[in-house]
Amino acid sequence: MKWLEDTYASTLAGDRIRVLDVGSYDVNGSYRRIFVDKKYEYLGLDMQDGPNVDIVLKNPYDWSQIDTDTFDLVISGQAFEHIEFFWVTLAEMARVLKQNGLLFVIAPHGFDEHRFPVDCYRFFSDGMVALARYVSLEPLHTHTNAAPNAGCTDWYSQTEADSVLVARKTYGGQTRYVDLSTYTCVPADHEQLRTGLIPYARPKVTTTPSPASRLKALVRRIGT
DSSP, rough: OOOHHHHGGGGGGOOEEEEEETTTTOOOOOSSSOOOOOTTEEEEEEEOTTTTEEEEEETTTOOTOOOOOOEEEEEEOOOGGGOOHHHHHHHHHHHEEEEEEEEEEEESSSSSOOSSSSSOOOOOHHHHHHHHHHHOOEEEEESSEESSSTHHHHHHHHSSSSEEEEOOSSSSSSSOOOOOTTTTOOOOHHHTTTTTTTEEEOOOOOOOOOOHHHHHHHHHHHHH
16 A cells, blocks of 8 residues: 555645545554655544544445545555445445545455455456446556565565555546446456556476486386
């Protein structure tokens, strides 16, 4: 999230950038510390009161208590896998974004099941692009298990990788859904949308042949 803030939030205009963090309940850390600069007004949203929660939803899929076009930046990290109907949440996130506001979503591609209270989904880069397309947002960046350089070992994982989306709301007002009656799937250019990040490459595994296998190989060579 810090990389997203450094790279994309800095492009937002205005002296006061309103940030809404969806699924903000502090279980093992929060994003509030990333948005402590005085230019940000950070609010955490969740469906239950607790640490790092400023707005408690009476119904997780009814955001009528939040006005349309309210926030410059709407973020969510490690929450979508726990939301049964995440596309409804996504639509509300798009609605409360201002025109030219940004959406950041981080959700797992890997990870073992971790129910809180449920664990429903895993995401790939194409899924992230589909999220943006569904609510007519412009995808600016997406990646799965990628990093600024191959030395960023803390970004990479063989088993617990994330997928990331950055998208822009190019319109104002209520959420505009994609017209599925005329929709055609056009695969996104992942390399372009990674914007220079390097995808994880599994290390090559080299094995030393056993004495028995070396003997069999020698017999085959003699036989030929």
